[in-house]
Amino acid sequence: MIEMKGVSKRYDNGVLGLNNIDLRIEQGEFVGIIGLSGAGKSTLIRTINKMIDTTAGELVVNEVDVTQLKGKSLRQFRRQVGMIFQGFNLVTRAKVVTNVLNGFVPDLPFWRVLLGYFTKEEELKALAALDRVGILDKAFTRVDQLSGGQQQRVALARTLAQNPGIILADEPVASLDPVTAAVVMNDFKKINQADNISILINIHHVELALEYCDRIVGIRDGQIVYDGPSDQVTESILDQIYKGQKPDMVEEMVGEV
Numbered sequence: 001m002i003e004m005k006g007v008s009k010r011y012d013n014g015v016l017g018l019n020n021i022d023l024r025i026e027q028g029e030f031v032g033i034i035g036l037s038g039a040g041k042s043t044l045i046r047t048i049n050k051m052i053d054t055t056a057g058e059l060v061v062n063e064v065d066v067t068q069l070k071g072k073s074l075r076q077f078r079r080q081v082g083m084i085f086q087g088f089n090l091v092t093r094a095k096v097v098t099n100v101l102n103g104f105v106p107d108l109p110f111w112r113v114l115l116g117y118f119t120k121e122e123e124l125k126a127l128a129a130l131d132r133v134g135i136l137d138k139a140f141t142r143v144d145q146l147s148g149g150q151q152q153r154v155a156l157a158r159t160l161a162q163n164p165g166i167i168l169a170d171e172p173v174a175s176l177d178p179v180t181a182a183v184v185m186n187d188f189k190k191i192n193q194a195d196n197i198s199i200l201i202n203i204h205h206v207e208l209a210l211e212y213c214d215r216i217v218g219i220r221d222g223q224i225v226y227d228g229p230s231d232q233v234t235e236s237i238l239d240q241i242y243k244g245q246k247p248d249m250v251e252e253m254v255g256e257v
């Protein structure tokens with residue numbers, strides 16, 4: 001469970017990225033975080049694994065007080081929380097399976113990193129994760145020979161191989177075409193349902209969020225202005241979240257492709 005009580009983040013330049021957030025997410029929820037650019041979506045997601053420090057409030061994840069974590073305990077905590085970024089963060093000149101195996105590196109002794117030595121068990125875990133996301137046949141292909149959607153699946157496989165309880169995804173489909181974006185969202189959905197992994201996704205494209213996520217958290221100026229089921233999000237709620245500006249819709253993207 002993720003629980004925030006009165007969480008705020010004030011950046012060093014004085015900007016209030018998060019303003020008194022109360023949020024509780026149970027294990028296995030699939031949550032889409034939406035809002036205008038600069039609303040605080042990335043800040044929210046990045047406080048959960050302490051990539052960004054909060055400046056006020058309580059943040060407890062699986063009974064761990066995240067605000068107090070540092071050093072070894074922070075590294076241990078982060079193993080339970082997978083993070084996926086828009087740019088995939090892959091070594092594009094390396095093979096797919098090597099990228100998935102790289103996910104194990106933070107836990108390995110230095111000599112194994114140096115030799116690139118992985119156990120049979122780790123290799124099997126990596127291959128099983130690639131199988132889960134449907135790209136086992138690409139295991140020995142170089143990442144730079146894959147499409148954007150396939151690369152995002154490699155990133156997902158790398159995270160899955162770590163057996164996380166939570167996946168935080170920061171704009172994972174922003175650089176993908178609409179069809180591929182839907183496929184990747186569907187991957188997240190399947191994994192959420194099959195493994196009961198909590199998934200929090202920052203997403204610009206409202207239609208995708210409404211279609212695939214079960215719960216929507218709408219952020220405006222660092223505050224939550226909607227928190228509820230995706231099928232109860234109305235036009236007027238969207239107006240409130242987006243200050244009456246039109247959010248990114250998939251049709252617009254289709255028009256651009």
Ligand SMILES: Nc1ncnc2c1ncn2[C@@H]1O[C@H](COP(=O)(O)OP(=O)(O)OP(=O)(O)O)[C@@H](O)[C@H]1O
Nearest residue numbers: 011013015016017036037038039040041042043044
């Ligand atoms: N490192 C930083 N230093 C100072 N201000 C920051 C920093 N990072 C973000 N901010 C500010 O905090 C606010 C929230 O930013 P955040 O990146 O969380 O928004 P976002 O909703 O994720 O936006 P986008 O959709 O454009 O990624 C913005 O006003 C932003 O300018």
